[in-house]
Amino acid sequence: MLGRKKRNDDEAGDLEGRIVAWRRHLHAHPELSYEEHETTDYVEARLRDLGLKPRRFELGTGLWCDVPAAKGAAATDVVGLRADIDALPMDEDSGLDFASTVEGVSHTCGHDGHTAMLLGAAEMLVADPPPRPVRLIFQPAEETMPGGALDCVREGAVEGVDRILALHCDPHRKVGEVGVTAGGITSSNAKLRLRVTGAGGHTARPHETQDVVHALATVAAGLPAVLSRRVDPRSGTVLTWGAISAGGEAPNVIPDSGELIGTLRSADRDVWAEVEPLVREAVDQLAAPYGVGVELEYTQGVPPVVNDDECADLAARAVESVLGPEGVGPAEQSSGGEDFAWYTEEIPGVYLRLGVWDGESDETDLHHPGFLLDEAALIHGARILDAFARLDRSGDARPAG
Ligand SMILES: [Zn+2]
Ligand SMILES: [Zn+2]
Secondary structure, three states: OOOOHHHHHHHHOOHHHHHHHHHHHHHHOOOOOOOOHHHHHHHHHHHHHOOOOOEEOOOOOOEEEEEOOOOOOOOOOEEEEEEEOOOEOOOOOOOOOOOOOOOOOEOOOOHHHHHHHHHHHHHHHHHOOOOOOEEEEEEOOOOOOOOHHHHHHHOOOOOOEEEEEEEEEEEEEEOOOEEOOOEEOOOEEEEEEEEEEOOOEEOOOHHHOOOHHHHHHHHHHHHHHHHHHHOOHHHOOEEEEEEEEEOOOOOOEEOOEEEEEEEEEEOOHHHHHHOHHHHHHHHHHHHHHHOOEEEEEEEEOOOOOEEOHHHHHHHHHHHHHHHOHHHEEOOOOOOOOOOOHHHHOOOOEEEEEEEEEOOOOOOOOOOOOOOOOOOHHHHHHHHHHHHHHHOOEOOEOOOOO
């Protein structure tokens, strides 16, 4: 197996070595969203080795697994820990000797590391049972819209869970530092697909046609402008088009249809929930004078992840217990989306940014073919997950209700 020869000593020995070996195996065998069958088998086998009883999601991939509390501990105040397990549809160009063995699929978002860290935490929690039950969620399909988390929530993954934590690799932060912030930490997204139709014709006589090209251009420029005046600019709302298409090669033919696709993001949960009618109204009114037919497909994506104050506090304590006070850093709200939001819509939660940059190499980015993570970060992550599960809320080990 690629890259595993060197790890034999570690695999037989310490937990850190095992986490690295699991991560390398997963890295070499990435699977796309909703197709994580072998990954799920691999995780399930490790958990069964620990004597746990994982339960696969009905959707076919991913699983959840309860770690029982220590003998005599109350079966309340359940903590959830979540790892995402899917890879991306892209080639890897990392130069690693355990690089992806699957053409066109690679772990360039670090979910292999997330999975291995949660397996490491499972081992720690079984070796030294926690003061409360812990639910481990190995979730499929984070890289889709609206995301596998929504399926997991619908299947009851967080029923009875009081709070939840997830870590994400941050390649712009040094190993040994973790970003912890209360409030918004990621942004919402929605996908827009606008199809415009009309009677095409000769460009010499546009008045006898319904000019879809001009109509599309008007909406492309006008809709972001309308939103900038109708939505509070402090909400960090941005509409960006990814593609515009209409017509063929002829400069003198007005086509009869065209399309515009893009994404609408916001740092504000209320905007995510309420902006769709405004978008529809603006599209209709911008296109109306052209007499064209307009069909807007608005696919609602994830809301922003909003870190709960108390959970962020607990997480900072967990990070501090592993890395010291200098390990706790601030984290800015990103404009990217993250389906962990579907859990935090249901229960309080916190999403952390785990530093994986070695401090020397050129910084790489997530979703980049050359993405690298320093494996020294993995044991930190596993210990933080374990520590968070052991912490009592505000000095109250058995909260009522
Ligand atoms: Zn990603
Ligand atoms: Zn990711």
